[in-house]
Amino acid sequence: MSPRGRVYDESDVRVRPGKRGSRPRTKERPKHDDAVIGQVTTVDRGRWTCLVDGRSVLAMRARELGRTSTVVGDRVALVGDTSGDPGTLARIVRVEPRTSVLRRTADDTDPYERVIVANADQLAIVTALADPEPRPRMVDRCLVAAYDAGMTPLLVLTKSDLADPAPFLAGYAGLDVPHVVTRTTADGIEGLDQVRDALLGRMTVLVGHSGVGKSTLVNELVPGVGRAIGHVNAVTGRGRHTSTSAIALPLPDVRGGTEGWVIDTPGVRSFGLAHIEPDRIINAFPDLAGGTAECPRGCTHDEEECALDAWVADGHAGTSGATRLASLRRLLRTRTGESDPQETEQPHDQE
Structure with missing residues (x-):
């Protein structure tokens, strides 16, 4: 009861509808079966230019992609206006699996x-x-x-x-x-x-x-x-x-x-490699990769305990094994910013 003697009931209560409407949300997303596939050719200020059947289509990213990166070379699924006519804008709704x-x-x-x-x-x-x-x-x-x-x-x-x-x-x-x-x-x-x-x-x-x-x-x-x-x-x-x-x-x-x-690509002055593990580099050297089986756990493959020296000395890597191993270790040093002891670059050559 109010101070003035009025009695309130449920008819006096007003429920404000949600700003997003009353329809319940769902985690299911449309499959976009009618999407067409294009290839991203350039990215500029939040717009992606895609090649679709020989025509350039300007597109934006759909919100459902979240933080999924979309870069040049990506094959993407597009919906909306994919005519490529001036003033039109399609939507990228999916990034296809990448080969590299x-x-x-x-x-x-x-x-x-x-x-x-x-x-x-x-x-x-x-x-x-x-x-x-x-x-x-x-x-x-x-x-x-x-x-x-x-x-x-x-x-x-x-x-x-x-x-x-x-x-x-x-x-x-x-x-x-x-x-x-x-x-x-x-x-x-x-x-x-x-x-x-x-x-x-x-x-x-x-x-x-x-x-x-x-x-x-x-x-x-x-x-x-x-x-x-x-x-x-x-x-x-x-x-x-x-x-x-x-x-x-x-x-x-x-x-x-x-x-x-x-x-x-734009000219670069540095190329950080903090994300690359040594074993991922060694996989590119099949003649040396087999020698890592005897390496101690956590081996950086550039230390005294590394088994690659014995592998090369036994001839498993062929006649060029020593040269290949030296090259591999030089590449491994670049990951951590270390320079090759025999490398003498001028000051302006530093990264």
């Missing part, structure tokens, strides 16, 4: 992985032989990332008109990494056909420091794409960042069709 993931961390102490590209099968590490000087430690880190992702590495050496590639390649003889060499001439880039042959039939990610000629190669391989070209600072020896986002580009062939994909 190229990732890195900001540095060797950061445990957070950043996915760079998905579903690529080759990593082309573009390195200038001069102007700027090659940085072997950066190349080693990219090789580790390629082995971890299950991708085939490829060394693309540019500017051989300024320096002999032989000394640099000698440092990778034990890894059997395929390579192509280009040089700049008055008539263009010599060796471009060899680069194209190495990319045909593959989805290839191009990585490298700024100023090594990566965007120049892309512009020659995919005419009309117009990737910005940077220059090397004469004081620091470093290139200026020109590519600001990754983009997947169809690699044309002489018959006018598409014979592969080239993914151009």
Whole structure:
């Protein structure tokens, strides 16, 4: 009873409806059986450009994806307006299973992985032989990332008109990494056909420091794409960042069709490997992997107790076993930021 003598009953109680409506929530999500499959070709400010049956479709991510990353190279399921007409916007509702993931961390102490590209099968590490000087430690880190992702590495050496590639390649003889060499001439880039042959039939990610000629190669391989070209600072020896986002580009062939994909990435100055365990690198060395069975628990494979030395000494890894083991251990050291005792890089070559 109120102070004024009024008696309240249930009719005086008003229940405010929920803001989200009265229909109960469910954990079931629509299956989107009518979704079409596209491939992400670029990401820009919360919008994903996807290739669907030869047309470019602009899309946003559906809320139901949560924190699932969606990167260049991903195959995704799209619903909504997938016509690709100006002003239309589709929704990405699902990321299809990936065949490979190229990732890195900001540095060797950061445990957070950043996915760079998905579903690529080759990593082309573009390195200038001069102007700027090659940085072997950066190349080693990219090789580790390629082995971890299950991708085939490829060394693309540019500017051989300024320096002999032989000394640099000698440092990778034990890894059997395929390579192509280009040089700049008055008539263009010599060796471009060899680069194209190495990319045909593959989805290839191009990585490298700024100023090594990566965007120049892309512009020659995919005419009309117009990737910005940077220059090397004469004081620091470093290139200026020109590519600001990754983009997947169809690699044309002489018959006018598409014979592969080239993914151009922004120039990088560091490639953290904090997320990679040693055994994941050793798997890329099948001739050495068998020797780890006798290693002590927790072996880093770069210590006195490591069983790999005896494995190589007994001839299980073949005649090049010692060279291969030295190369493997050099790659393992790059994971933790350690430098090779025999490596003498100039100050501006540090990562």
